[in-house]
Amino acid sequence: MSDASKICKVAVAGLGTVGVGTVRLLQEQADLLEARCGRKLVVTAVSARDRTRDRGCNLDGITWFDDAVEMARSADADIFVELIGGSDGPAKASCEAALASGKHVVTANKALVAHHGHEMALVAEEAGLGLAYEAAVAGGIPVIKSIREGLAGNKIRTLHGILNGTCNYILTTMRETGRSFDDVLAEAQELGYAEADPTFDVDGIDAAHKLAILASLAFGAKLDFEGVYVEGIRHITPLDIEYANELGYKFKLLGIAEDCGNGIFQRVHPVMVPTDAPIASVEGVFNAVVTEGDFVGTTVMEGRGAGGGPTASAVVSDIVDIACGRITPTFGMPAKKLVEKSTLPMDSHSGAYYVRLSVVDRPGVMADITAAMRDHEVSLESVIQRGRDPGAPVTVVLTMHETSEAAIRGALEEIEKLDAVKEPPRLIRIERFQD
Template sequence: MSDSLKVAIAGLGTVGAGTVKLLQEQAELISMRCGRDVTVTAVSARTAGRDRGFDMTGIAWFDDAVEMAEKADADVVVELIGGSDGIAKRCTEAALRAGRHVVTANKAMLAHHGTELAALAEENNAALAYEAAVAGGIPVIKALRDGLAGNRISSLYGILNGTGNYILTTMRETGRDFADVLEEAQALGYAEADPSFDIDGVDAAHKLAILTSLAFGSPVNFDAVTVQGIRNITSVDIEYAELLGYRIKLLGIASETEFGVEQRVHPTMVPINSPIASVEGVYNAIVTEGDWVGRTVLEGRGAGAGPTASAVVADIMDIACGRHGYAFGVPVKALRAHEVGNLDQLTGAYYIRLQVMDVPGVFADIATALRDAEVSMEQILQRGRAPGEIVPVVMTVYEVKGSQLRQALDRIEALDAVVEPPHVIRIEEL
C-alpha cells in the first residue's frame, strides 16, 4: 500500500480550499498514519486563476467537474459543490461509475439520493463516504457505522444545525427578537443570505434522514421527516421556557415506536439540566441510545471550513488505509423500509401559548375545550391583568396523543377571545 493515493477535488469554496490546505500542510502526519502519501492531483471549480491559499503546483485544473470525475488521474473524487441534484450529483455518479471512491459533504444530495448512490458505489466496488455531511467535525457517522455497530439503536436526537442553535442561544442570552438575531447571524457569516434551509429546519432534516438510515438500517427517506422551523419562536416563548425550567432547542429526533420509525425536526423544550440544553452557540450535539452501550453524547463544531475539512480528510485517510465498507452500514439490498411513525398516535407533553382578549370566561372556555378532548392541563401562566386587552396566556399539558391535542387546539382557535392560532412547542424530558 505504498503507492500514493491520488485525490481530485470538485468545488473550491471554503471547505474545498480548506481540504486542499489541510492535505498539504499535514502531509507528513497523514502519510505516517496511512502508511502512504495522499496527494491532490486535480481540482475543479467555476473560476480559475484565483488565489485560494494553497500551492497549485502539480495539480491539474478542470473546468468541468464531471469531466474531472471521469478523466482525472485520481483514486478518490471529493465532491464539495453542494446541491441535491445538478452538477454535484452528475459528478458523483460519474466518479462511482468509473470505479473511483467518492467523499462528499453534500447532505442534501444524500438525503434525496443516498440509497441509489450507495447502490451505484457497491456495483462499482467503490466507497461512498460522507462524514462531513452531518455535524461537521463531529465523527457521528463513524460512531454509528463502526463504534456502535454491535448495538441496536432505539433512538437518536440532536442539535444538527448550528445557525438555528446560535439564534436560539442569542435570543435567550440577550432577550432580543428572532428577526434581529437572524440579521446579526447573517452579518457574522453564521447564516446565509437566504437562511430558509437553516431556520425552517430543512438542513437538520437532511442530516436526520441520513442518520436514521444508518441507525435503523433503512433506505434514506427524507419525505418521511416531519419538519418545523424556528421562525415563530419569540422572546416570550424563551422567557416562559426558562420560568418553567426548560430551554428551547431545534432538535432532530428519530426513534423506533410501536407505530414505526418516527423522524421529526422541530423546536423542542428540554429540561435545563439535560446534556443537550447546555450545547450553545454554533455547536452541534448528537445523543444515541444503544441496547448494549446505553447513551452516548457527541458534541462539537458542526460547520465551518476547519471542522468540515477535517471530516473530509478523515474519510480520505480511511480510504487510503483500506478502511471502507457499506455506505449505510449494510448492503443496500439489506436495507429494510420501516413503517413511518404516525405522529397523531404518538404521545407527548406540550407547551401552548395563546394570545387572548382578557375578558371574563375565557379560561373556562379554554378549559372546556381541553376537557372535551381529554387533554389534561399541567399548569397555566398569565402575568398580570389587562382587561379588554390582548395578553399572552401560557399553559403546559400532560402527555397526550397528537390527535387529541389537535382536536383541543381547533376548538380553542375557534373561540372569539383567541386572536391568533395557538403556538405549540413539544416538551421532551431528554
C-alpha cells in the same frame, strides 16, 4: 509495493471554504497522514468555476478542470471528493461519473446523500468502491463512524441532536439578549453563520437532510427524506423564550428519530428541553448528537458542526479510511439489505406541550379553554397568567401532561374559534429526555 503504487491520488471538486480547507489539510498534514495510513495522499486535480481567484492554498502542479463531471471521468485520481453542494446537478452527475469510472467517492453533501444516497450506495458497493460522507452530518463530530462502527453492536432505539449550528446560534443569542429572531438572524448573516438566503437553515430543511441520513444509518432503513416532519424556528419569539426560562426549559431546534417497531418517527422542529438535559448545554454554533443503544446506553457527541477546518477534517478522515482499505457499507449494512420502514404520522406522536394564548380577560374564558381540553382528553399541567387587564387581551401560557399530537391540535382548533381568543395559539413541544 513501489513508491508509485503507494501514492493515493485525490481529486477535489469545489474550492469553497471546505474545498480549500481540504486541500490545505492534505498538504499541511502530509507527513502525519502518510504515517497514519502508510500511503502518501496527493491532490492531483481540482475543479471550480473561477481559475483567477486566489484560493489561499497551493495549487501548483495540480491539474485544473472547469467541469467537475469531466474531472470525475478522466482525472488521474483514486478518490473523487465532491464539495460542490446541491442534491442534483453537477454534484450528483459528477459522483455518478466518478463511480462509473472506478473512483471512490467522498462527499460532504447532505442533500445529495439524503435524496440519492441509497441508489449511489448500491452502485458503489456492487463495484467494491467506497462512498463516504462523514462531513455531511455534524461537521467535525465523527458521528457517522461512531454510529456505523463504534456502536455496531447496539440496536439504537432513539437519537436526537442539534444538527444546525445557525439555528442553535440564533436561539442561544435570543435567549441571552432578549432580541428578536429577525434581529439575531441579521447578525448571524453578518458573522457568516447564516447564508444570504437562510431558508434551508431556519426552516429546518438542512437538519432534516441530516436526520434522514442518521435514521437510515441507526435503524437499517432506506433513506426517507420525504418522511421527515419539518418545522423551523421563524415563529419563536422572545416572549416564548422568557416563559420557557421561567418554566425551567431552553429552546433548541432538534432532529429526533425513534424506531417504534411498527415504524419510525423522523421529526425536526423547535422544542423546549429541561435545562439539565445533556443537549441543553450545547450552545452557539455547536452541534451535538445523542444516541440511546441497548447495550451502551446514552452516548453524547458534541463539537463544531460547520466551518472549513472541522468539515475538512471530516472529509480527510474518509480519505484516510479509503486509502487504508477500510471500505465499509455506506449505511452500516449492505445497501441492498436496507429495509423499507413506514414513517409514523406526526399526529400519532405523544408528548408534553407548551401552548401560548392571547385571550380577552373576562369571566368564563378559562372555563371554555379547559372544556375544550377536557373534550379532547388533554390534561393540563400548569397555567401561567401574569397580571389582569379586564376586557383587554392578556397572555396565558399552558403546559400539558403527555398527550397525542392529534388530541392537542384538535383542542387548539376548538379554542381558536372562541371569540375571546385574539391570536392563533402557539404550540411548542416539550421533550424531557432524562425521563
